[in-house]
Amino acid sequence: MSNDSTRKPHDEKSLALYRRRAIVATVIGNGFEWFDWTVYSFFAVTIAKQFFPTGNELTSLLLSVATFGVGFVMRPVGGIVLGVLSDRVGRKFALSLTIVLMAVGTGLVGITPSYEKIGLAAPLIVVLARLLQGFSAGGEMGGATAFLTEYAPKESRTYYSSWIQASIGLAVLVGTGIGTLVTSTLDSAALNAWGWRVPFLLGVLIGPVGYFIRSRIDETPVYSAMRESEKTDSPLKEIIRTYPRQTFASFSMVILWTVSSYVFLYYMPTYSVRSLHLPQSAGLISGMLGGTVLLVASPIIGKLADKYGQRPFLTAAAIAMLIFAYPMFAWVVNAPSLGALLVFQAFFGFLIAMYSSPILTAMADLFPARVLSTGLSVAYNFAVMLFGGFGPFFITWLIARTGSNMAPAFYVMCACLVSLAGTWCLADKRNRLAIAN
Template sequence: MIEEATLDSRASVTIAEKSPAKVQGKISKVKSIVAITVGNGLEFFEFTSYSFFAIIIGKLFFPAEGDIAQLLMITATFGIGFIARPVGGLFLGLYADRAGRKAAMTLTLSLMAIGSAIILLAPPYAYIGVAAPVLIVLARLIQGFALGGEIGASTSLLMEYADNNSRGFYGGLQLLSQNASALAGSLLGLTLTTFLSTESLESWGWRLPFAIGLLMGPLGVFIRRNLHETLDHEAQEEAKSKSTKQAIGTIFSEQWRVILAGIAIVSAGTSAVYISMYYMPTYAKILHFPMTTGLLASCVATGAASIFAPICGMIADRVGRKKMLIMIVTVQMIVACPAFMIINSHPSLPLFLTVVGALALLATLIGVLMTVFITEMFPKHIRATGISIVYCVGVSLFGGFAPFISTLLIQLSGSNLAPSWYLIFCCVLCLSAVPFLVEKNGKSLD
């Protein structure tokens, strides 16, 4: 009888494991992950499309004497979008920790669409004078504010779906969504540049990515409507127990060491991403390549990053994320200067694309590890806010202005190798913060 009961018990467990409810739960989880990553990708597509048409936008909206002067204005305006990201990250992060991840993500999609609409409809400088660059700057500020809130909410939600031993893989999915959106933007830019005349590209072609982004906004809201909220009632009530002022004060007074360490960790990954993936269309002009070469380089970089991001995450889950971070950042620091020396001494298309792809792969590895570490740093009731602050400040300081700083360093030094110096500086800063990291392999995020 005891044996029969045991067999019945095992049978019931097996049936339960294969029950429709459990299968349906797995399907629901997959749908949720797709909804998070697709929505996140849509927002990054809208935000990063600017970089692929920065040269044309600069010509139409920021007239200046000399190529370098115009490049500085273009890259500065690209960086302006990052000024608002820490502000958006703070306030929308607090909103995500109180109202829920879903509510914050819906709001950020709407704000991003508004920014795209302004860029889409803005008349150039020749028609409305100084109001033209003002509109572009306003749009970039709105987009930056929105994306600042998106990253904390979506990363928190995505990583809270992961189990204790798969956070690297889920971090890779976050990078996959961002890089795939940049790949879509660079492919669209390459297609338009190849098949449209210069006149058509400058009159209406450059606006097409922003029109697509605007039209895709409602799709993002739609696919996120049935997401399962991971912010439990207890964490939500704990976040609501303090006023906004008290919550901000508590985060900075109690978590300032964690915040500084997180920003330093972010510096290496974000500087590499924005130089290898978004600055290359501009840097190609410095090397006297045509615009199509720069866009092709971005396609190679973002394509490689999209493919390898989840793979890198899975490897990190098994090897150990802290050990892997030290190794990859050290490699990037060593190869940065030789990489730029090679493409300057032998400026051929195959070599240029190879170097850009290699730098992008290193950037992806660091980005995946960075995403996991900054998620593990904060408890659930302040996680969205903490991630937003660390990520947005780090990206704003070291990523968004990386094209501007690189161009400025080139102008001041007269050396085309200057971007590599900036990468090396960020790598040193990142490694200095590694001793403050605590790896939570196999430990719950709660």
């Protein structure tokens, strides 16, 4: 099916313009979705003091990171509901809705009074906000992937979908940048009183911009053509009955993606304060570097994967993380410093880009357009919920129980082994076709 045949106007110049708009709409919207998750994870220690003052520092932190994980409980629900909407009603409608829901959730976190002022209502409102954000984020990845891969030229689908991962890098960079500015310019009292709210309130401003851009972009040509000929009555039922193996293969590959992202990019600032006893600014600065590497490397690797295939990059990155997770963690544990964190984040930021840039197109190849958003959303969000969202909680708990700061390394290594098995489903085109049948 040609993208050009269903697009008006048909000339290449106009089509290229629509494709650039599709990338911009996805980067801004998806980046906003991840911006809030970034700033929440980076201010987890401060949020613990504001909303979970148990009198025990570890218990407060566990409650804070558990609340971070609670949002992931809603992700499969949001993935199913918004994924079905994307396949039934349209990519544009679903993606516009997700950004509105995320803006509301982000605003709630930013304006909720502390536990000291309103008591138990404070953590309850924060949990509600996290659930709303989780529901929204659950529909983002599947919808955004379908949107970009369906707009992309056939020979550049991995490059286009890699911009989704680049937008996550942008979110990490901007989130940590604002976090660094706030923590470096405010004293401890001001930071705890109101400074930590600034990134959340600034994030709300991105919502209307993202909605405006997404609401003005046209529906994808592939979806427009498919809607007239082969739209399914129940995308979720078709996924369960017809594509269970494709869903499981995607699920297994996502495990390393989500574990590596949340351990290396989102948990490290908390880890650097709690376990390495470095200042919060060190974790934020190293996070900025990791986000920058992810932002720059993702499209480059996407281009290369279009030429050489997705599986070589997926497999090489998984093996590299399996080999280097333990020695790199041992290095920063034994010689903690800002310099060590910068090398650590740059190294793993590149490996995350190497693994995640090709993964969405590889997964998209396993599903037809009529159930693409639903299939990706189900596989992605269940893996994220089980292995990514509660990863910081389990790691924090394991470190406290075992007394070993090496717990994150073992968590990543286990994810590498599981996801390596999933990448074998992408051995070659014939294998992918065999899975699909």
